[in-house]
Amino acid sequence: MDVQGHEKRQSYRMNVVFRADASLRIGSGHVMRCLTLAEELRRQGHSCEFVCRKHAGHLGEFIASRDFTCHLLANPEEPAAKPAQSYNAGYSDWLGVDWETDAEQTLAAISPRQVDWLVSDHYALDSRWEKRLATVARRLMVIDDLADRDHECDLLLDQNLGTQDSDYNHRVPARCSKLIGPRYALLRPxxxxxxxxxxxxxxxxxxxxxxxxxxxxxxxxxxxxxxxxxxxxxxxxxxxxxxxxxxxxxxxxxxxxxxxxxxxxxxxxxxxxxxxxxxxxxxxxxxxxxxxxxxxxxxxxxxxxxxxxxxxxxxxxxxxxxxxxxxxxxxxxxxxxxxxxxxxxxxxxxxxxxxxxxxTICDGLGTSRLVSEMVRISKS
CATH class of the missing domain: 3.40.50.2000 (Glycogen Phosphorylase B;)
Incomplete structure (x- = not known):
């Protein structure tokens, strides 16, 4: 092994926070693919934690069992949560609260720290939420499958076959790096x-x-x-x-x-x-x-x-x-x-x-490709 190169990689450490939910309705897929990315980041020397809402069927305990900190946001039935009202149509009730409430609660979970990357994997969140969270995150990444809403992010991953780079041309800023297709699928090693x-x-x-x-x-x-x-x-x-x-x-x-x-x-x-x-x-x-x-x-x-x-x-x-x-x-x-x-x-x-x-569709190396891109952007 190139010891000098290994030490150089270890000396650069990123702090990454994931915002993703699991529930009986949403399922577990969003959290599980974020965990895959988090484990590869940790393997390469970076630190990760999660912010999840306490829906029925949440995976907070499972995340903790993998030795990641998980901040659980209030269940929608609890007093701290407002009634859902003004967020992304179609998947709005997946969030359980309005996007403003979710943004404030996520900020409270992260603050007063600044993080290197905030990763959002949630169909009910869009550019409004992302702009609000930019105050605590140097870079924002979105994991999406739909190409149906605008994002304010530095990196976007859509790992799905059939999706085109052009599907996001008017959805993300010009500076955003887009990783599209199963070449970047988040698979465990x-x-x-x-x-x-x-x-x-x-x-x-x-x-x-x-x-x-x-x-x-x-x-x-x-x-x-x-x-x-x-x-x-x-x-x-x-x-x-x-x-x-x-x-x-x-x-x-x-x-x-x-x-x-x-x-x-x-x-x-x-x-x-x-x-x-x-x-x-x-x-x-x-x-x-x-x-x-x-x-x-x-x-x-x-x-x-x-x-x-x-x-x-x-x-x-x-x-x-x-x-x-x-x-x-x-x-x-x-x-x-x-x-x-x-x-x-x-x-x-x-x-x-x-x-x-x-x-021929997927070789399984997408997670490491994504981490390399996160490091490249973070250093740029």
């Missing part, structure tokens, strides 16, 4: 580390083990719909179902009970820390068209993607068009899922094509 072995395994396609992961919360219990639909397929009884949910999933016990009744070999795991290994062992995945799409692509895992929300449709359509996944609407699960799996079981060639196309 175990995914690129396991990529080579996973791709070798795909050389002999078959369906013996299916990973079912439809979000940590799955408030509509789509997991159970998928499990029941599989009983209408011709999968052999020794087919393994690896079902993953978060501890906050409201239908967890129902899923566990259903797993006991299925004619297939079903196991239910909660809040797993080995998702990369599970994806490596799986032959196909039934999952949501969200951030885990890039994890599957990195490991060449063929996927049947279920659209659970309209904000996932663009990702799903782009991956389906690339030949990396099969797309399925939630209301078509019962009628179509079994038939799709039966077709893939009969066609090793199609299963192989899905894997080959998926692996």
């Amino acid at each position: 175990e995914f690129p580390a396991l990529r080579e072995g996973a791709l070798e395994r795909r050389a002999k396609p078959s369906i013996k083990r299916i990973l079912i992961s439809l979000g940590g919360v799955d408030p509509d219990n789509v997991t159970a719909e998928v499990m029941r639909a599989l009983t209408h397929s011709s999968l052999p009884v020794d087919t393994e179902l690896d079902i993953v949910l978060g501890a906050a999933a409201p239908h967890l016990e129902e899923v566990r009970a259903l797993a006991e009744e299925l004619p297939l070999q079903a196991t239910v795991s909660v809040s797993v820390s080995d998702m990369a290994e599970r994806m490596c062992r799986a032959d196909i995945s039934v999952g949501a068209a969200g951030s885990t799409s890039w994890e599957r692509c990195c490991l060449g895992l063929p996927a049947i993607m279920v659209i659970l929300a309209e904000n996932q449709r663009a990702i799903g359509n782009a991956l389906a068009a690339s030949g990396s996944a099969v797309l399925l609407d939630q209301d078509a699960i019962t009628d179509q899922l079994g038939g799709i799996l039966d077709e893939l079981v009969r066609s090793d060639e199609r299963l192989q094509r899905l894997a080959d196309n998926a692996k």
Whole structure:
């Protein structure tokens, strides 16, 4: 190792604060991808902390268990929170309060310190909030998927396939550096580390083990719909179902009970820390068209993607068009899922094509690329 270069990197330290929420409605994806970035920043010697609202299903304790400070803002039902009224239409109630209240509470959590980077990953926040927080942050970064509102930021990440740099031309300042596409997807280091072995395994396609992961919360219990639909397929009884949910999933016990009744070999795991290994062992995945799409692509895992929300449709359509996944609407699960799996079981060639196309989408190194850009901008 170049010791002098290592010491030089360690001597430059950034203080980074993340503003992201999880809840039974929002899900866990925003916080989880911010945690991925935070852990890579910490690995490179930088300090990170979180500001999250105390929604039902928040991940404050989980963040703390990863040894990050988490400042929990008041729950909307508590006196400190005003009624929601004047913020981004469409996702406004995801915040729980008006943007002005959120800005003031976030400022109070951070002040009187100045931070090098404030990272916002929240569909209900826009340039108004960002301008207010600029008083305590030297640089602002936005993680977005929608390109539907203005931002006042120095760096913008949209990791989604199909998004174009031009989608943000009139949404961000001219100075803003834009990182667009799955090349910058926020994946934990175990995914690129396991990529080579996973791709070798795909050389002999078959369906013996299916990973079912439809979000940590799955408030509509789509997991159970998928499990029941599989009983209408011709999968052999020794087919393994690896079902993953978060501890906050409201239908967890129902899923566990259903797993006991299925004619297939079903196991239910909660809040797993080995998702990369599970994806490596799986032959196909039934999952949501969200951030885990890039994890599957990195490991060449063929996927049947279920659209659970309209904000996932663009990702799903782009991956389906690339030949990396099969797309399925939630209301078509019962009628179509079994038939799709039966077709893939009969066609090793199609299963192989899905894997080959998926692996070209994402190499898993986006997190380190993003940190390098944050350091470059911070030093400039």
